[in-house]
Structure formats: C-alpha cells, structure tokens
Amino acid sequence: MSVEHEKETTANWMKEAQKGYIRVAVLILLNNxxxxxxxxxxxxxxxxRGFYKPTPGGIYPILTNLEKNEYIIGNWHKQNNRKIKTYSITEKGKIILRNTIVKQSEIANNINALFQEFARDVLNIESAETPFPVMPSPFAAFLGGETKKPTNNKELEHQKTQLKQHIRILQKKLRIIEKAQEEKKSENELF
Structure with a gap:
C-alpha cells in the first residue's frame, strides 16, 4: 500500500468518524x-479548539436528519428581523444520547485494551512498566471531560484500579531514580 493511499484511507475514516461525532456533539449541546x-x-x-470546524454544508444536513428522526425539534422565530430556526433536543433524542455515551465509553475501554495488547505483543512493553494513556472520549470537550462523575460503581472501581496501577508504576520509577542518585552521590564522594 502506498503512502498516499494510506493517507487517503485515514482521511476518509476520520471524515466518517467526524460526522458521527458531530451528530452526537449536536445532541450534547442541545441537551444543555x-x-x-x-x-x-x-x-x-x-x-x-478548532479540531472540528463544521460548515453550514456539514451541520445543516445533520440537523435536518436529527429532526427527521425526531431526536431534535426546530422552531422558527424572528431575531433582528431575520427568521432563525432554533433547535431543541427531544426525549427520544435524550435516550439516544444517553445510549450513545454509554456505548462510546465501552468502545473507548475496548480500544484501550487493544492499545495495551499492541504495546505488549508488538512493542514488547508491559502495561505494568509503562502507564498507557487512557483514550479520551471524543465527547470529553462537550461533557466536561475529566470533571464528569462516574455513573456507576463499576466505573469508580475501574478508575480506582487504574490510578493504583499508575501510582505503583510511578513509585517504582521514583525508587529507580533515587537509587541512581544515591549511586552518583557515592561515586562523587569517592573522588
């Protein structure tokens, strides 16, 4: 496969993913x-922060589709002598949004497991040696990111386990650094 083909394929995949993410982002924003x-x-x-830059040609078809499926409702009104359509999320839209966020969380956890497997099998890196970054939700910017509270005990337990693992790894690295410092100090005292 050529580099150009790889770039084109990646761009197409990202474009498809972006449409789905923007659809959910719209529901999150309208939920607020x-x-x-x-x-x-x-x-x-x-x-x-400018990563997604929706255009009218991209956003209005999404709004039309969401309205057609009754996930949002649009109402026309006048503002500064112009007709403007304001959209609101429906109960059906709230259900879809909730289900999508739960599913996205599951997907992120599965992708993280794949990253760890790849690192272990291909890069020969054990997760106990190196903390793997947790794949952020593509909706973190809309949901408040890290400030979002876990919705259940399983999520809390998962976060707790991850933090304990990171603490162990950092403590191990700290001991290695302290040992190296002691060795350097001993070497300096000899000379």
Whole structure:
C-alpha cells in the first residue's frame, strides 16, 4: 500500500468518524440549551479548539436528519428581523444520547485494551512498566471531560484500579531514580 493511499484511507475514516461525532456533539449541546445552527457550529469549533470546524454544508444536513428522526425539534422565530430556526433536543433524542455515551465509553475501554495488547505483543512493553494513556472520549470537550462523575460503581472501581496501577508504576520509577542518585552521590564522594 502506498503512502498516499494510506493517507487517503485515514482521511476518509476520520471524515466518517467526524460526522458521527458531530451528530452526537449536536445532541450534547442541545441537551444543555436550545441553539440555532450557527451557534452550534461555533460552539463545536470552540469546544474542540478548532479540531472540528463544521460548515453550514456539514451541520445543516445533520440537523435536518436529527429532526427527521425526531431526536431534535426546530422552531422558527424572528431575531433582528431575520427568521432563525432554533433547535431543541427531544426525549427520544435524550435516550439516544444517553445510549450513545454509554456505548462510546465501552468502545473507548475496548480500544484501550487493544492499545495495551499492541504495546505488549508488538512493542514488547508491559502495561505494568509503562502507564498507557487512557483514550479520551471524543465527547470529553462537550461533557466536561475529566470533571464528569462516574455513573456507576463499576466505573469508580475501574478508575480506582487504574490510578493504583499508575501510582505503583510511578513509585517504582521514583525508587529507580533515587537509587541512581544515591549511586552518583557515592561515586562523587569517592573522588
């Protein structure tokens, strides 16, 4: 496979994923407050620090699809002598959003397990030696990221286990550094 083909394939995959992420981001934003299309585009760009830059040609078909499926509802009103359609999430949309966030969490956990397997089998790195970064949710910017509270005891236990593992790894590395410092200090005292 050529480098160009790899780049093109990666770009296509990311474009497909981006559409799905933006769809969910729209629901998250509308779950917080009703908004019109331009506000939604601006908020997505701001929340993702410019990583996602939705265009009218990208966002309005998503809004139309979400409205057609009754996940959101749009209402026309006048603002500064202009007609503006403001969207709100429906109960059906809230259910889909909740299910999507739960599923995304499962996917992130599975992807993290694959990263660890790859590191172990291909890179010969054991997870006990190196803490693996936890794959962030693509919706972290919309959900408050790390400030989001775990929804159940299983999530709390998982976070606790991960933190304990990171602490053990850091303590081990600290002992290695302290030992090396002691050796250097002893060497310096000899001379």
């Amino acid at each position: 407050k009703s908004s019109h299309g331009y506000e939604i585009m601006k908020e997505i760009k701001n929340r993702t």
